[in-house]
Amino acid sequence: MICKKIMNSCSDLISLHRCCLKSLLCHQSTPAWWHVMPQNYCTVREINIKTETYQNTRHKQQSSFNDEEVRKFGALSDHWWARDGPYKPLHSLNRLRVPLVRDGLISTGATVSKDGRQPLEGVTILDVGCGGGILSEPLARLGASVTGLDASHKSIEAAQQHSSLDADLQGRLQYKCCDLDTFSQRLDQQYDAVVASEVLEHVDSIEAFIESCNACLKPSGSLFLTTINRTPLSFLGAIVAAEYLLRIVPVGTHTWDKFVPIEALKKLLEERGLQTRLQHGMLYAPVLDRWCWVADTSVNYALHAVNIADTSVNYALHAVNYAPESPMSPESPTSSLS
Numbered sequence: 001m002i003c004k005k006i007m008n009s010c011s012d013l014i015s016l017h018r019c020c021l022k023s024l025l026c027h028q029s030t031p032a033w034w035h036v037m038p039q040n041y042c043t044v045r046e047i048n049i050k051t052e053t054y055q056n057t058r059h060k061q062q063s064s065f066n067d068e069e070v071r072k073f074g075a076l077s078d079h080w081w082a083r084d085g086p087y088k089p090l091h092s093l094n095r096l097r098v099p100l101v102r103d104g105l106i107s108t109g110a111t112v113s114k115d116g117r118q119p120l121e122g123v124t125i126l127d128v129g130c131g132g133g134i135l136s137e138p139l140a141r142l143g144a145s146v147t148g149l150d151a152s153h154k155s156i157e158a159a160q161q162h163s164s165l166d167a168d169l170q171g172r173l174q175y176k177c178c179d180l181d182t183f184s185q186r187l188d189q190q191y192d193a194v195v196a197s198e199v200l201e202h203v204d205s206i207e208a209f210i211e212s213c214n215a216c217l218k219p220s221g222s223l224f225l226t227t228i229n230r231t232p233l234s235f236l237g238a239i240v241a242a243e244y245l246l247r248i249v250p251v252g253t254h255t256w257d258k259f260v261p262i263e264a265l266k267k268l269l270e271e272r273g274l275q276t277r278l279q280h281g282m283l284y285a286p287v288l289d290r291w292c293w294v295a296d297t298s299v300n301y302a303l304h305a306v307n308i309a310d311t312s313v314n315y316a317l318h319a320v321n322y323a324p325e326s327p328m329s330p331e332s333p334t335s336s337l338s
């Protein structure tokens, strides 16, 4: 038993060592975390590389889909709804992200529902990379018409199976198995909001992913993203601590060089006509299994961006004092947040 534990720890140390080496080698002479920038820890060179290839035309040859990443989640599809399982932090993240979407949509005027329990009545939401539907379900319970999209068959099956247990979700929540790029090229409708929570750090081309999200959005629609920044701190927090030391998520869940520098992402969004209306850091306390909003975006962060093709929304947005600390406190019914 002890021998087995020692062997496991050794093999984990070897993987961690490989992971550090890979991060170093990928960035050769200029690893981003050697050149720490005071605000976002992201080198200018890195931002340029990210946006250089990103002209105003759609890059069909680039794809956001990464088969290996999607398989990783498919393999754990039996665990999506295990409250103490590998997705525990995603369940508790609903405390922040459900109010983020709800209040963001109220602030843009996307919903005019007077029903306090179902404030998102009439709003259409595409939940990209929905996995087992941990976020799709509470959004549908708030009245939205939600389409959960995921490239993994097994995850979609798990999501469908779970939502079938709640009669209130029928007719409001549907799931589709498809990768985002393909889905966005065969759209039969556009959505008031596109949500991609904890997905960006698992895709190949961020540019292609954002373009596909944008293609799914109505003019003036809202894009909500949560992801992980690429900083020295995120390497320590999201990989070394979360995977190797505290075992919050399985080893190998994340790859540091897939993490997304916040400033580069905002620039990318801006170039596509998506104006960032809110950015906020998120902090997880594993012992309490609780997330809270923080100012620091150097590890986990959330963004709300609006497609500003329609200038009338700009006016509405400026008119609303929209800050996460107050309206985003999770005062929704408990059932909506879990």
Ligand SMILES: C[S@@+](CC[C@H](N)C(=O)[O-])C[C@H]1O[C@@H](n2cnc3c(N)ncnc32)[C@H](O)[C@@H]1O
Pocket (backbone or CB within 6 Å): 064, 065, 066, 069, 070, 071, 073, 074, 090, 128, 129, 130, 131, 132, 133, 134, 135, 149, 150, 151, 152, 155, 178, 179, 180, 181, 196, 197, 198, 199, 202, 203
């Ligand atoms: C970390 S999980 C997040 C699940 C869910 N958003 C949540 O937070 O509960 C990432 C999910 O994104 C899916 N995914 C990754 N790339 C995708 C793509 N290009 N198109 C559709 N789904 C994708 C994976 O299959 C996986 O289920």
